[in-house]
Amino acid sequence: MSEQLGVMPAQTVGPYLHIGLRWPDGPYVVPEGTPGAFWIRGRIVDGTGTPVVDAMVESWQADPDGRFDHPDDPRGARQPALAGFRGFGRSETDGQGWYRLLTVKPGSLPEPDGGTEAPHLALSVFGRGLLHRLVTRLYFPDEQAANAADPVLGSVDADRRGTLLASPASDGFRFDIHLQGDHETVFFAV
Amino acid sequence: MTTQDARGLVLPRYRRDDVDAHPPLLSPGYKSTVARAPRHPLIYLPQRLTEVTGPLLGEGRLGALDHDLTRQHDGEPQGQRIIVHGRVRDGDGRPVPRTLVEIWQANAAGRYRDARDTWPAPLDPHFEGVGRALTDDQGRYQFITVQPGAYPWRNHDNAWRPAHIHFSLFGRAFTQRLVTQMYFPGDPLFFQDPIFNSVRDPKARERMIARYDHATTAPEWALAYEFDIVLRGRESTPFEDEDDDE
Numbered sequence: 001m002s003e004q005l006g007v008m009p010a011q012t013v014g015p016y017l018h019i020g021l022r023w024p025d026g027p028y029v030v031p032e033g034t035p036g037a038f039w040i041r042g043r044i045v046d047g048t049g050t051p052v053v054d055a056m057v058e059s060w061q062a063d064p065d066g067r068f069d070h071p072d073d074p075r076g077a078r079q080p081a082l083a084g085f086r087g088f089g090r091s092e093t094d095g096q097g098w099y100r101l102l103t104v105k106p107g108s109l110p111e112p113d114g115g116t117e118a119p120h121l122a123l124s125v126f127g128r129g130l131l132h133r134l135v136t137r138l139y140f141p142d143e144q145a146a147n148a149a150d151p152v153l154g155s156v157d158a159d160r161r162g163t164l165l166a167s168p169a170s171d172g173f174r175f176d177i178h179l180q181g182d183h184e185t186v187f188f189a190v
Numbered sequence: 191m192t193t194q195d196a197r198g199l200v201l202p203r204y205r206r207d208d209v210d211a212h213p214p215l216l217s218p219g220y221k222s223t224v225a226r227a228p229r230h231p232l233i234y235l236p237q238r239l240t241e242v243t244g245p246l247l248g249e250g251r252l253g254a255l256d257h258d259l260t261r262q263h264d265g266e267p268q269g270q271r272i273i274v275h276g277r278v279r280d281g282d283g284r285p286v287p288r289t290l291v292e293i294w295q296a297n298a299a300g301r302y303r304d305a306r307d308t309w310p311a312p313l314d315p316h317f318e319g320v321g322r323a324l325t326d327d328q329g330r331y332q333f334i335t336v337q338p339g340a341y342p343w344r345n346h347d348n349a350w351r352p353a354h355i356h357f358s359l360f361g362r363a364f365t366q367r368l369v370t371q372m373y374f375p376g377d378p379l380f381f382q383d384p385i386f387n388s389v390r391d392p393k394a395r396e397r398m399i400a401r402y403d404h405a406t407t408a409p410e411w412a413l414a415y416e417f418d419i420v421l422r423g424r425e426s427t428p429f430e431d432e433d434d435d436e
Contacts, residue, residue: 020294070243088245129222188235
C-alpha cells in the first residue's frame with residue numbers, strides 16, 4: 001500500500017470571498033423558468049443573532065429522478081432529463097445575511113442496504129470566521145413519510161432534527177442557518 | 191425507485207481527515223470564530239450517494255485569460271509578476287484531473303478590489319485579483335499573477351495578514367471540497383497570524399507554504415512558486431463496513 005499524503009488544511013474564505021467566488025449564475029441550480037422550480041431562501045445568523053453578511057452557501061443535490069451525472073454513481077452517470085439542471089448552486093449572502101437558490105426537488109435516493117433517503121440537498125457553508133466549511137442537509141417539510149424513514153434524520157436527536165427541515169414560503173422554501181445559539185443548525189462531519 | 195435498484199450499490203468511500211489536518215472551528219485567537227463556530231460537536235454522516243458525488247464543472251466556466259491575472263485589463267498591474275503552479279492530487283497520490291481551481295487575492299499593495307476593503311492602500315486599476323483554471327489530466331494547474339501584499343486587520347493590536355492567495359477546489363466529490371490559502375516562504379508575519387496558526391500540526395501548516403521554484407521562473411519576467419494541493423483520499427476497505435463504524 002502506498003504512503004498516504006497529508007491533506008492540505010482548510011482556511012477561511014475571509015471577508016473578501018465575494019470577489020473570487022461570486023458567479024452571476026451561481027444561485028441557479030436550474031435556469032429561470034424551469035417547470036416546477038422554486039426558491040430556497042434563508043438567513044445565516046451567528047451566536048449573537050447577527051446576520052452573517054460575509055458568508056456563502058453551496059448546494060449539491062440529485063436530479064428529480066434521484067440520479068447524479070457523475071461516474072461514481074454506481075447506477076451509471078446519466079444526464080438529467082431536466083434541461084439545464086446543474087445540481088450545484090452557489091450564493092453569497094447579501095447585506096442582511098440572506099442567500100438564495102433556485103432549484104427543483106431532488107428524487108429519493110437508494111441506500112446500499114435497501115433503504116431510501118428522503119429528498120435532500122447537501123449544503124456547504126463558508127464564511128469569514130469559519131476556518132473550515134460547515135456541512136448540513138436541507139430536507140423538505142412536505143415529505144413527512146420519506147423524512148420519517150430517512151437514516152440521516154433518524155440519526156439526529158429528535159429535538160434538533162427540526163433544524164434540518166425547510167419551512168414553506170410563498171415562492172418555495174425558507175431554510176435559515178444558525179451557526180450557534182439555541183437553534184444551532186445540525187452540522188455534519190463527512 | 192425500487193429497493194431492488196438499491197441492492198448491491200457499491201460506493202467509493204473517502205477517508206476521514208485526521209483531527210489535526212484542519213484547524214479547529216473554534217480558535218479564539220481568531221476573534222471571528224467565537225460567535226460563528228458551532229458549539230455542538232459535528233455529527234458523523236456516513237458517506238452516501240450525495241457525498242461521494244459532486245459537481246464536475248469544466249471548461250464552460252473558463253475564459254481564455256482567466257488563469258492570467260496580469261492580462262485581464264488593458265494595462266499591466268503593479269508589482270512583481272509571479273507564476274504559481276502545482277499539482278492537485280488525492281491522499282493516495284492520484285492526480286485530480288479536470289477540476290476547477292479558483293483563486294482570489296489582494297493586489298501588490300495589499301488591497302482587495304472589494305468595497306468592504308477600506309484601508310488606505312492604493313487600488314490598482316489593472317488588477318482584479320481573481321483567477322480560474324482547470325487542472326489537466328495529471329492534475330496540474332498554473333496561474334500568472336502578482337505577488338500580493340500583506341495587509342492590516344483589526345483582529346488584535348497591530349495585526350497583519352501574511353501575504354496569501356485564496357484557493358478554492360472542488361475535487362471529484364462533495365467530500366473533497368476545500369478552501370484554503372497559499373502562503374509564501376519566509377514570511378516574517380506568520381508568528382502573529384491566528385489564521386495561519388489555527389492549524390495546530392506544524393507539518394500541516396508547512397503544507398500551506400508554497401515552495402520557491404527557480405526552475406520555473408521566466409528570465410527577465412517572473413519569479414515562480416510551486417504549490418501542490420492534496421485532497422482527501424479514498425478508503426480501500428469495502429463499503430459494507432460503513433455501518434460498523436457508527
